[in-house]
Amino acid sequence: xxxxxxxxxxxxxxxxxxxxxxxxxxxxxxxxxxxxxxxxxxxxxxxxxxxxxxxxxxxxxxxxxxxxxxxxxxxxxxxxxxxxxxxxxxxxxxxxxxxxxxxxxxxxxxxxxxxxxxxxxxxxxxxxxxxxxxxxxxxxxxxxxxxxxxxxxxxxxxxxxxxxxxxxxxxxxxxxxxxxxxxx
Numbered sequence: 413x414x415x416x417x418x419x420x421x422x423x424x425x426x427x428x429x430x431x432x433x434x435x436x437x438x439x440x441x442x443x444x445x446x447x448x449x450x451x452x453x454x455x456x457x458x459x460x461x462x463x464x465x466x467x468x469x470x471x472x473x474x475x476x477x478x479x480x481x482x483x484x485x486x487x488x489x490x491x492x493x494x495x496x497x498x499x500x501x502x503x504x505x506x507x508x509x510x511x512x513x514x515x516x517x518x519x520x521x522x523x524x525x526x527x528x529x530x531x532x533x534x535x536x537x538x539x540x541x542x543x544x545x546x547x548x549x550x551x552x553x554x555x556x557x558x559x560x561x562x563x564x565x566x567x568x569x570x571x572x573x574x575x576x577x578x579x580x581x582x583x584x585x586x587x588x589x590x591x592x593x594x595x596x
Contacts, residue, residue, distance in 0.1 A: 453555070454521075455515070455521040455522040455523055456515050456517075456520060456521035456522070457515070458498075458514050458515050458516060458517050459514075460514060460555055460556065461500065461512055461513070461514050461555075461556040461562050461565070461594075461595065462511075462512070462513055462514065462522055462553050462554065462555055462556070463510070463511070463512050463553065463554040463556060463565050463569070464510070464511040464512075464513065464522070464526065464551055464552065464553045464554075465508055465509070465510050465511075465551060465552040465553075466508060466509045466511070466526065466529075466530065466547055466548075466551045467507065467508045467547065467548045467551070467552075468507045468508060468546060468547060468548070469544070469545045469546060469547055469548045469549075470544065470546070472507075473506030473507045474506075474507070474537070474542065474546065475504050475505065475506050475507065475508075475509075475587070476506045477540075477542075479540055480537055480540055480542060481504055481586075481587050482587075483533070483536050483537070483540060484504055484509065484533050484587075485502070485504055485587055487529065487532055487533050487536060488502055488509075488511075488529070489589075489591060491525075491528075491529060491532075492513075492591050492592065493591075495516050495519065496516060496519050496520070496525060496528075497513045497514060497515050497516055497519065497525055498513060498514045498515075498516065498592045498595075499511060499512070499513045499591050499592055500512040500513060500514070500562060500565075500566050500590060500591075500592050500593070500594045500595070501565070501566035501567075501569040501570055501588070501589070501590050501594075502569070502588060502589060502591075503569050503570055503572045503573065503585065503587065503588035504587035504588065505572060505573065505576065505578075505587075506578075510569040510572055511569070512556075512562065512565050512566050512569055512594075513525075514595070522553065526551055530546070530547040533546060533547070534546040534547065561596075562594045562595055562596055563594050563596075566590060566594055569588075570582040570585075570588050570590070572588075573585040573588070
């Protein structure tokens with residue numbers, strides 16, 4: 413599991429592909445990605461809180477577009493309202509999204525919830541006129557340990573725009589919130 417808090421790796425234009433990639437970022441046949449999720453861990457367990465960072469694939473800052481940012485937040489809140497997951501905190505930055513969430517019993521695992529969200533928001537972005545894939549293939553996640561203070565994780569997520577000097581108060585950032593009460 414990779415920890416949030418790291419900047420998103422930049423997307424590579426086709427002129428700067430890695431030696432194991434084909435155009436479009438697909439691996440060369442026979443090459444296998446190193447798994448970054450914990451082997452044997454149940455990512456559908458609702459008793460854990462996950463801190464997740466989803467990075468935009470596009471090299472620019474797609475979420476600087478207010479209509480796209482609004483759509484991504486609306487989709488996140490809709491899916492949380494439909495009881496797909498408990499979203500304790502979120503913060504959409506110009507090029508990535510931070511989340512603190514837990515899956516809901518019977519609604520899927522963290523990887524399936526994340527994939528569904530990324531697919532849905534990419535399709536919605538196309539309807540707004542954006543082209544290409546919106547999100548990078550993988551994501552960073554951190555499984556909160558029982559002794560960790562989930563409220564501190566949420567405050568860290570909400571303070572991201574202040575650390576990046578986008579606002580001077582987390583409450584002034586329009587693309588963040590705490591829709592569900594933090595557990596514990």
